[in-house]
Amino acid sequence: MLNLLWLQSGGCGGCSMSLLNAESPDVLTLFENAGINLLWHPSLSEATGDECITMLEDILNGQLRLDILCIEGSMMTGPMGTGKFHIMGGTGKPMTTWVKELADIARYTVAVGSCAAYGGITAAGANDTDATGLQFDGEVAGGLLGKEFTSQSGDQVVNIAGCPVHPDWVTETLMSIALGEHNDEQLDKFGRPRMYADHLVHHGCSRNEFYEYKASAVDMGDRGCMMENMGCKGTQAHADCNTRPWNGQGSCTNGGYPCINCTAPEFEEPGHSFCQTPKVAGIPVGLPTDMPKAWFVALAQLSKAATPERLKKNAISEQLIYPPTIHKRKG
Amino acid sequence: MSRIVAGPFNRVEGDLEITLQTASGKVQSAEVNSPLYRGFERILLGHKPMDALVYTPRICGICSVTQSVASARALADVMNLSMPVNGELCTNLVLANENITDLLTHFYLFFMPDFARDTYADKPWFNDIHSRFKATSGSAAAQMLPARADFLHLMGIMAGKWPHTLSLQPGGVAKAIEPKERMRLLAIVAGFKRFLENTLFGDSLATISQLQSEAELWQWCDEKDWQQSDFRRFLQVARVQELSTLGRGTDHFLSFGAYGLQGQTLWASGSYCQGDNKPLAISQIAEDHSHSWMTNTGSPHPPAQGITQPSLDNEAGYSWCKAPRLANQVVEVGPLARQVVDGHPLIRDLVARSGGNVLSRIVARLLEMALVVQQMELWIKQIDPKAPFCHHGEMPGEARGVGLVEAARGSLGHWLEVKNGKISNYQIIAPTSWNFSPRDNQEQPGALEQAVVGAPVAEGEKTPVSVQHIVRSFDPCMACTVH
Numbered sequence: 001m002l003n004l005l006w007l008q009s010g011g012c013g014g015c016s017m018s019l020l021n022a023e024s025p026d027v028l029t030l031f032e033n034a035g036i037n038l039l040w041h042p043s044l045s046e047a048t049g050d051e052c053i054t055m056l057e058d059i060l061n062g063q064l065r066l067d068i069l070c071i072e073g074s075m076m077t078g079p080m081g082t083g084k085f086h087i088m089g090g091t092g093k094p095m096t097t098w099v100k101e102l103a104d105i106a107r108y109t110v111a112v113g114s115c116a117a118y119g120g121i122t123a124a125g126a127n128d129t130d131a132t133g134l135q136f137d138g139e140v141a142g143g144l145l146g147k148e149f150t151s152q153s154g155d156q157v158v159n160i161a162g163c164p165v166h167p168d169w170v171t172e173t174l175m176s177i178a179l180g181e182h183n184d185e186q187l188d189k190f191g192r193p194r195m196y197a198d199h200l201v202h203h204g205c206s207r208n209e210f211y212e213y214k215a216s217a218v219d220m221g222d223r224g225c226m227m228e229n230m231g232c233k234g235t236q237a238h239a240d241c242n243t244r245p246w247n248g249q250g251s252c253t254n255g256g257y258p259c260i261n262c263t264a265p266e267f268e269e270p271g272h273s274f275c276q277t278p279k280v281a282g283i284p285v286g287l288p289t290d291m292p293k294a295w296f297v298a299l300a301q302l303s304k305a306a307t308p309e310r311l312k313k314n315a316i317s318e319q320l321i322y323p324p325t326i327h328k329r330k331g
Numbered sequence: 332m333s334r335i336v337a338g339p340f341n342r343v344e345g346d347l348e349i350t351l352q353t354a355s356g357k358v359q360s361a362e363v364n365s366p367l368y369r370g371f372e373r374i375l376l377g378h379k380p381m382d383a384l385v386y387t388p389r390i391c392g393i394c395s396v397t398q399s400v401a402s403a404r405a406l407a408d409v410m411n412l413s414m415p416v417n418g419e420l421c422t423n424l425v426l427a428n429e430n431i432t433d434l435l436t437h438f439y440l441f442f443m444p445d446f447a448r449d450t451y452a453d454k455p456w457f458n459d460i461h462s463r464f465k466a467t468s469g470s471a472a473a474q475m476l477p478a479r480a481d482f483l484h485l486m487g488i489m490a491g492k493w494p495h496t497l498s499l500q501p502g503g504v505a506k507a508i509e510p511k512e513r514m515r516l517l518a519i520v521a522g523f524k525r526f527l528e529n530t531l532f533g534d535s536l537a538t539i540s541q542l543q544s545e546a547e548l549w550q551w552c553d554e555k556d557w558q559q560s561d562f563r564r565f566l567q568v569a570r571v572q573e574l575s576t577l578g579r580g581t582d583h584f585l586s587f588g589a590y591g592l593q594g595q596t597l598w599a600s601g602s603y604c605q606g607d608n609k610p611l612a613i614s615q616i617a618e619d620h621s622h623s624w625m626t627n628t629g630s631p632h633p634p635a636q637g638i639t640q641p642s643l644d645n646e647a648g649y650s651w652c653k654a655p656r657l658a659n660q661v662v663e664v665g666p667l668a669r670q671v672v673d674g675h676p677l678i679r680d681l682v683a684r685s686g687g688n689v690l691s692r693i694v695a696r697l698l699e700m701a702l703v704v705q706q707m708e709l710w711i712k713q714i715d716p717k718a719p720f721c722h723h724g725e726m727p728g729e730a731r732g733v734g735l736v737e738a739a740r741g742s743l744g745h746w747l748e749v750k751n752g753k754i755s756n757y758q759i760i761a762p763t764s765w766n767f768s769p770r771d772n773q774e775q776p777g778a779l780e781q782a783v784v785g786a787p788v789a790e791g792e793k794t795p796v797s798v799q800h801i802v803r804s805f806d807p808c809m810a811c812t813v814h
Binding site for chain 1: 335337339341342344345346347348364366367368370371373375376377378379381382384385386389390392393395405408436440441444445446447448465466467468472473476477480483484485486487488490491492493494495496497498500504505506507509588629633641643667671713716717719720721743793794799
């Protein structure tokens with residue numbers, strides 16, 4: 001059995017809430033069968049107060065083995081490097097100190113969510129709190145633990161980025177650790193597990209037909225492709241949200257709104273309104289990943305010229321107003 | 332007098348610490364500390380107003396949708412925008428889906444496991460409660476988690492995902508419901524209703540909703556064996572442990588009113604104290620900084636003029652939470668407050684007999700599940716897939732707006748100011764800011780601080796279990812509290 005400890009700091013707890021959405025099977029069954037023993041989780045465990053502190057001390061003094069340390073939420077290093085924006089309840093000690101001490105002895109350290117990975121939403125705006133990730137501060141390697149940090153296993157921090165994470169991203173990463181199959185090669189250059197980060201949100205998007213013909217949505221709620229006007233970053237965002245849906249059959253683009261690239265460092269400050277596509281000379285600034293610009297522009301013009309009436313009309317409507325034509329073989 | 336610092340509290344959302352002064356085996360006074368500051372009110376400054384819809388749900392992963400709704404309503408107020416009926420119905424459904432999920436999660440995962448603690452091993456009810464509710468290994472969690480996940484499939488369809496959606500907009504919803512999806516929604520709610528009736532209540536939702544008094548509640552409870560359903564299990568424990576005598580609050584309640592549709596709300600807004608029901612007076616809300624780690628502004632100020640400047644220099648400070656007050660009074664918010672303000676006869680009777688306490692807070696939560704899930708079926712049927720779902724409007728360069736909503740844990744308000752097309756002030760008062768506030772400049776303790784006074788503390792207890800029951804009976808959300 002691998003002992004797993006889960007702590008939360010400068011975040012919303014939404015990644016834990018999402019983890020509870022795990023299905024086929026539920027998260028508790030999954031942990032049990034993966035050989036993961038939950039030492040403590042803020043939403044699930046019985047131990048509170050002194051019982052929890054005793055357990056943490058047992059880990060630090062070597063009486064209790066720590067295999068996997070999961071951290072959710074940004075590391076609050078302010079004010080002035082003191083970490084006092086989050087003193088862990090009942091302990092008088094900054095959470096950043098707890099995390100450093102525990103990460104030093106954990107076999108694996110896992111950042112759950114974009115806050116713990118890169119700073120995330122908590123680091124947005126002026127970042128008064130000096131919120132940062134475990135091993136990245138935005139796109140820059142470093143963060144609380146430093147660029148050179150490795151866990152006892154010799155591996156860097158695993159960044160299960162997302163705001164929130166999909167429950168399967170967490171459970172499958174933990175399963176791969178439990179199976180002894182994890183190493184740094186399983187991660188991309190931002191430390192994300194490639195199992196989900198080698199895909200694009202665009203893959204399997206239900207609006208693909210609109211994308212093909214550049215039939216674009218204009219207002220929130222329109223059925224068309226949201227890349228041209230609505231700020232959608234699905235063609236650049238590394239995640240499998242449309243091939244591995246959320247809460248049954250959902251995804252951001254299925255839910256009527258654009259992908260905001262929440263698995264990427266610094267997604268929280270895109271430099272433009274989230275739901276408006278920045279353009280230069282009428283051409284969207286962010287082009288689809290790996291697409292040569294000249295080709296994209298040429299193809300877009302060609303497909304716009306060929307957009308079927310059905311897609312043109314449906315793209316700017318909430319309702320399906322023009323169903324696909326039925327072709328009869330006879331008559 | 333001896334001092335106990337209890338924390339970290341888990342099975343609450345976020346981090347929490349409580350300092351207790353105890354004497355003669357009882358809590359004499361308490362100070363509640365919300366130990367994490369993130370500063371959303373400052374993060375939002377200078378951003379485009381519509382971008383609040385991305386930031387504000389991320390204040391909280393468990394009340395995410397309620398933050399979205401409050402933000403969308405503040406934006407709608409600024410834009411002078413109304414919703415089509417479909418927009419209201421879909422907003423209500425998404426909001427209800429989150430609220431009911433939260434009430435369910437609270438009961439099964441956060442609240443009940445405390446009764447499975449070894450400290451209760453000699454109680455006659457212990458063996459059953461232990462095997463049912465033991466944290467992580469009890470049979471209830473294994474049943475409840477799949478039911479919860481299935482119920483949240485409604486979010487998948489209507490909001491894309493949960494938590495953190497962008498489908499909730501000032502003028503309605505960005506996701507229009509197709510005819511096939513409307514049928515699927517009915518199927519999802521039917522499945523969840525079956526779970527509630529078979530497992531939680533052991534009776535029909537209609538029967539639970541119609542309980543009229545405390546006497547009828549106990550009579551209903553005794554009609555069957557107490558192990559017949561989880562609600563009866565709770566009532567049995569509550570009766571033996573006398574939970575109605577534990578955690579008496581201020582008995583002054585506030586609700587912003589919930590689930591609006593075509594100018595009416597399902598539950599009324601207002602405040603309620605000792606039989607006196609008053610209309611909602613938003614202008615009487617003010618926030619005090621005297622015991623917060625905030626720059627002390629002297630006198631309390633209304634949220635529209637609110638300031639958020641963190642400062643550890645305030646020597647009287649002991650929490651990052653500000654102290655919101657209604658006409659200088661400490662109030663309690665939550666399902667109990669909502670139902671007592673609205674006048675549900677069972678809840679009015681419980682409060683008349685023993686006030687706000689651990690029993691009445693939990694009964695109100697479970698009652699809301701029965702009430703709302705029936706309502707959800709009616710709302711789904713009223714959706715017209717052919718009619719509009721969202722209105723669109725222009726953002727003015729300068730304006731002020733307010734967005735009020737009821738979260739699972741109580742009243743949530745957003746106060747927004749726009750200048751030069753950008754957010755120039757954004758103030759948030761969350762449910763647990765009310766319930767878990769520190770003292771104010773009149774030295775009035777907050778609602779929880781009052782509720783734990785008198786709680787029994789056994790010899791040698793470092794994190795008194797009675798205090799844990801009281802704390803969790805409020806279902807605190809510390810992420811929202813400080814935001």
